[in-house]
Amino acid sequence: MDLSTLTLRMIVTTAVLLTLGTGGGFVAQAAHLPMPFMLGSLATSALAVGLARGGPLESYGFPMRFRAFFIALIGVMIGTQVTPEIIALAPQLPLTLGLLAVFVVLSHGGNYLIFRRLGGYDRATAYYSGTPGGLMESLVLGEGAGADARILTAQQFLRVILVIAILPSALSLWLGHPVGSAAGMELMGNEAVPPRGLIFIALAAAAGLFIGGRIRLPAGQITGPLLFSAALTLSGLVDLHLPFWLIATAQVVIGTSLGVRFNGMTAGMLRRSVWLSLVSVLWMLGLGAAFAEALALVTGIPFLHLLIAYAPGGVTEMSVIALSLAANPALVSLxxxxxxxxxxxFMMLAQKRLRLSEEPAPGE
Known part of the structure; x- marks a missing residue:
């Protein structure tokens, strides 16, 4: 099969999955589920690759460059929310940011015990499966240390997926209204954006992607566009407003790309990974809530803002939740x-000091 045929097949497959994901998003919205377009598309694409096991989707990989542009759009949206209010928080930020180091160490330590003692994973797989962030870095370093790449992939993506499923659902029950549907639509607006505005938005996303990659920003696909659009917004030179339909489209693309990550996993692997990840995520969310409550009392920053800031999901997904709640997305992203x-x-330090590839018994 030649390259052009493979490319055409990938384009068609991606288009079908995104169409299904869009339908799943509308179904989730009609059911008043939290984060409907992201969660609906995620569930739909995961179901599609599961049902097509052994078929044409077995070797399919979602085009990451295509996904990167839509992540950049969310970065642009977050950047437009940056206001002088973030400067007023500066005196409190050293405390909230400094305690993140304690949160990371406690989260990772607890996760290691969960995956090692409850899951029976080898040391390398347990260690890199338990990292509370740095998804791609964890996969690369873990595979180099001898971790099981399939299990590691499942646990890291389930961490992000379960957080964006559990956190908005819990917040919806607490607040008494869906998070990410009506709230997100109201925040992002339904006003029409002229073609010129859409061009500026696309250029800001592209420029931010280039800058983030050029200077190697962490999570550069979102932080580059965020910083670039924030600079434009604060300068007053450009007034960027992303319409709701564009943000919903970005959520469908991100959700679909997460869902296809379940491709190639057996039922047994998935069952064990899901319940271990559930224990891990509940541990980290509980720990994050404790930190958020304590810091809210000391700093005066709202508990919800701090809870989302400490939740161990992806930068993109947590920022979308912040947007839905009208929380400060710049604070959350930072x-x-x-x-x-x-x-x-911490992973780089551990790689040099710990002998993760030397395998004692799980009880040791």
Whole structure:
């Protein structure tokens, strides 16, 4: 099969999955589920690759460059929310950011015990499965240390998926209204955006992607566009407003790309990974809530803002939740970038000091 045929098949497959994901998003919205377009598309694409096991989807991989542009759009949206209010929080930020180091160490330590003692994973797989951030870095370093790549992939993506499923659902029950549907639509607006505005949005996303990759920002696909659009917004030169339909489209693309990650996993692997990840995520969310409650009392920053800032999901997904709750997305994104930096830094230190490939018994 030649390259052009393979490319055409990938385009058609991606288009079908995104169409199904869009349908799943509308179904989830009609059911008043939290984060409907992201969760609906995620569930639909995961079901599709599961039902097509052994078929044409077995070797399919979602085009990451295509996904990166839509992640960049969310970065642009977050950047437009940056206001002088973030400067007023500066005196409290050293405390909230500094305690992230303690949160990362406690989260990772607890996760290691969960995957090692409850899951029976080898040391390398348990260690890199338990990192509370740095998904791609964990996969690369873990595979190099001899971790089981299939299990590691499942646990890391389930961490993100379960957090974006559990956190908004719990917040919806607590607040008494869906998070990410009506709230997100109201926040992002339904006003029409002229073609010129859409062009500026696309250019800001592209420029931010280039800058983030050029200077190697952590989570550069979102932080590059975020910083670039924030600079434009604060300068007053450009007034960027992303319409709701564009943000919903970005959520469908991100959700679909997460769902196809379940491709190639057996039922047994998935069952064990899901319940272990559930225990791990509940541990980290509980720990994050404790930190958020304590810091809210000391700093005066709202508990919900801090809870989302400490939740161990992806930068993109947690920022979308922040947008849905009208929380401060810049504050949330900043904390998640620092969490990733700390996690990756600790992983690099551990790689040099710990002999993760030397395998004692799980009880040792």
């Amino acid at each position: 904390h998640h970038v620092v969490r990733i930096l700390l996690t990756v830094g």
